[in-house]
Amino acid sequence: MSKSARKYLTLIILGLAGGSIYIFPYLKYVFYDSLIHVLHISNAQSGLLLTMYAIGCVILYIPGGILADKVNPKKALILSLLGETILTVLFGVLIMAHLSPDTTYKCALVIWLLLAICSGFVFWTAILKAIRMIGTDAEQGRMYGIYYAANGTTAAIVAAINLWAYNAFGGDTNEQMGFFAAVMSMAVFTLLAAVLLGILMEGSTDKDISTAEEDKFHFSDVGAVLKNPSIWLVSIMFFCIYGVYSCASYFTPYLTDIVGLSNTVAGICSILRTYVVMLIAAPLGGILADKVFKSTLNWFRFGGALLAVSILLVILVGTGAPSILIAILTLIPGLFSMSLYGVMFSTMHEINIPVKVAGTAIGIASIVGYLPDMFLSTAFGTILDHNSGASGYFQIFTILTIFCVIVVLISMYLYRKYVKQPKATKA
Numbered sequence: 001m002s003k004s005a006r007k008y009l010t011l012i013i014l015g016l017a018g019g020s021i022y023i024f025p026y027l028k029y030v031f032y033d034s035l036i037h038v039l040h041i042s043n044a045q046s047g048l049l050l051t052m053y054a055i056g057c058v059i060l061y062i063p064g065g066i067l068a069d070k071v072n073p074k075k076a077l078i079l080s081l082l083g084e085t086i087l088t089v090l091f092g093v094l095i096m097a098h099l100s101p102d103t104t105y106k107c108a109l110v111i112w113l114l115l116a117i118c119s120g121f122v123f124w125t126a127i128l129k130a131i132r133m134i135g136t137d138a139e140q141g142r143m144y145g146i147y148y149a150a151n152g153t154t155a156a157i158v159a160a161i162n163l164w165a166y167n168a169f170g171g172d173t174n175e176q177m178g179f180f181a182a183v184m185s186m187a188v189f190t191l192l193a194a195v196l197l198g199i200l201m202e203g204s205t206d207k208d209i210s211t212a213e214e215d216k217f218h219f220s221d222v223g224a225v226l227k228n229p230s231i232w233l234v235s236i237m238f239f240c241i242y243g244v245y246s247c248a249s250y251f252t253p254y255l256t257d258i259v260g261l262s263n264t265v266a267g268i269c270s271i272l273r274t275y276v277v278m279l280i281a282a283p284l285g286g287i288l289a290d291k292v293f294k295s296t297l298n299w300f301r302f303g304g305a306l307l308a309v310s311i312l313l314v315i316l317v318g319t320g321a322p323s324i325l326i327a328i329l330t331l332i333p334g335l336f337s338m339s340l341y342g343v344m345f346s347t348m349h350e351i352n353i354p355v356k357v358a359g360t361a362i363g364i365a366s367i368v369g370y371l372p373d374m375f376l377s378t379a380f381g382t383i384l385d386h387n388s389g390a391s392g393y394f395q396i397f398t399i400l401t402i403f404c405v406i407v408v409l410i411s412m413y414l415y416r417k418y419v420k421q422p423k424a425t426k427a
Helices: 003-021 028-039 043-068 073-095 101-119 122-134 137-168 175-200 221-226 229-259 263-292 296-317 323-341 344-350 355-369 372-386 391-426
Strands: none
Touching (some): 003 073, 003 122, 003 137, 028 137, 028 263, 073 101, 073 122, 101 122, 122 137, 122 355, 137 263, 221 355, 229 263, 229 355, 263 323, 296 323, 344 391, 372 391
């Protein structure tokens, strides 16, 4: 197999793994109402599940990042997928066990905390470092774009099958059984991903995704990474981008609670917004970053502004417009947020982070960048519990718009410091 073919095959395999493992922790993206109904919990309690997951991730990101600089990515990915398969099956059994709602919810909190070991420990940093090391510096936007395209394809197929299983085995008429079927189908796909990784990455991972001897990690490098102010600025930018990307999930209950769409229709919109747009947005973001704007940071200046406008449109249209128009408008923020989120880690090479500490830098950026999972879901759930009608949703969308403005401001500063001024000096 040629070097180029092996590179893209590896990206597709990584996309398959990433597309499978994050479906279950974030199942509320598609099954928001079902999760609340089956577990008999409030919006805030639903958000607390993600908070528990985020707490585990924050504890594990840095040690996971350091370990990712030392271990074979293939082994880390397979073990992570198998661990999540077990936890998913346990949750499926839990929701059918006829325990008290309080006991079921407490067990669910523990499961979401343990999920962090599977997808927030070495899995995340290992897969991101692998993507970076596959391509050259000039290809970083494209590498991440192709990965997220493969990720989106897999996730969309898995989510669609999950939704089919939900409707085939109960749907809205027997929500508990339908939800159980959807959860078990998630377990099938993480197991399948682990098996395919074991088969398809045999003989290629160690060669293609290994760290060169001169780039070996040393613990003394951690201090230098921690003292780099640009790492922290990028981390804040990641926080805002991911906050918008992840909290776009609130468009789903907005469509059911306020606009009046059914759970199935809103779920289809969620799949389109969260996963299918990856097919377009992730490669588009990579092309825009590499070919059009010649810099990921430069693309963020413009993309962040476009994302802010797309969210404001949903607010300005309000609830009186035709439901189909509102549904379409809620898809647009998904497109722009994915075009930013899909390439955000390619900014690491633009701020001159060495490959040997890439895993550690990603671990630090991930702690800050994924903090939205720790408190935004709970905070936004509380907003919805205390505000009737569209008011609570519009408050959430306004906060997300502010995040976009912060992205624009930080990317402008970093672009001028690391990209524009060095180019002017060379000229």
